Amino acid sequence: MRRFVLIALACSLSSLSWAGGDDDFGMWVDLGAQKVLPRNFTVGAEAELRTRDTSKKVDRLSIGVDAGYKLNKYLKFGVAYSFIDSYKDGKRSKEEYEYGTENLISYRHTSSYWRPRHRLSIDVTQTVKVLRMLRISLRERYQYTHQKEVSIPRADYEINPETRDYERDDEVKLSDKVKSAKDTHLLRSRLKLELDKKACSWSPFVSVEAMNYFRQKNTVEEEGEEGEEPCERTVTKRMPLAKVRATAGTEYEINKRNSLGLAYVFTYDKQDKERFHAISLSYNIKF
Numbered sequence: 001m002r003r004f005v006l007i008a009l010a011c012s013l014s015s016l017s018w019a020g021g022d023d024d025f026g027m028w029v030d031l032g033a034q035k036v037l038p039r040n041f042t043v044g045a046e047a048e049l050r051t052r053d054t055s056k057k058v059d060r061l062s063i064g065v066d067a068g069y070k071l072n073k074y075l076k077f078g079v080a081y082s083f084i085d086s087y088k089d090g091k092r093s094k095e096e097y098e099y100g101t102e103n104l105i106s107y108r109h110t111s112s113y114w115r116p117r118h119r120l121s122i123d124v125t126q127t128v129k130v131l132r133m134l135r136i137s138l139r140e141r142y143q144y145t146h147q148k149e150v151s152i153p154r155a156d157y158e159i160n161p162e163t164r165d166y167e168r169d170d171e172v173k174l175s176d177k178v179k180s181a182k183d184t185h186l187l188r189s190r191l192k193l194e195l196d197k198k199a200c201s202w203s204p205f206v207s208v209e210a211m212n213y214f215r216q217k218n219t220v221e222e223e224g225e226e227g228e229e230p231c232e233r234t235v236t237k238r239m240p241l242a243k244v245r246a247t248a249g250t251e252y253e254i255n256k257r258n259s260l261g262l263a264y265v266f267t268y269d270k271q272d273k274e275r276f277h278a279i280s281l282s283y284n285i286k287f
Helices: 002-017
Strands: 022-037 041-052 057-070 075-088 091-097 104-110 113-130 134-147 150-152 154-159 168-173 177-179 182-195 202-213 215-222 231-238 241-253 258-269 274-286
Touching: 113 150
Parallel strands: 022 274
Antiparallel strands: 022 041, 041 057, 057 075, 075 113, 091 104, 104 154, 113 134, 134 182, 150 177, 154 168, 182 202, 202 241, 215 231, 241 258, 258 274
């Protein structure tokens, strides 16, 4: 089973080099704390900040708690909750230009906004050790995310054609654009290879993760018979791929309670056709 997952994820990753889309870069900064409890239980908390647009803008802020139970050296279970607030840029649409020129005369502007999310995840991780120093783990995670409904202000603007300095000569307020609440269910499968040598403080690793929707509904248009109008129907896809993520980095153990992490993260978003590159920095404390 592990061999099959490795081959499948490797094939998915190899296709990213030619997949079309836009590239972006950001920084991920993570601060975590973990407490080891009796009977192989652990609890923890973390806070994270992510940037995008070549690290010029804050993309999201999150804070979360988690708990884990290690059944044995091969099998571990975990559960986590996170509150996430994501930022979306304002955008301009319905642009109109003066006839025969490139002079903009009117447009519609939708304001930027923050959209909160609640996320719950449950996972199981199976781990084996090879050649006494190579740890191989396969993690299967169910992730449920609830996005709250938000209202986004918008307005139409007309530009003064005489001054051409983009003064808003006329502003027409529109009703807010409402994004309805949304629930998302994902299955995240991650394969990780890590060097684990007791005499060394460094732990280099690589991982590949595939994120699949449990199901996805799409509306498609079908041609009608001769003389009939085209019709629309809803198609449900089972387990369609949402994203693929590859990570390479290392962890450095300062001492038994403190460690640092540095990694490069590459994510391909299949739905938005976007490639995202990030440098991840983390600091973890154990009590």
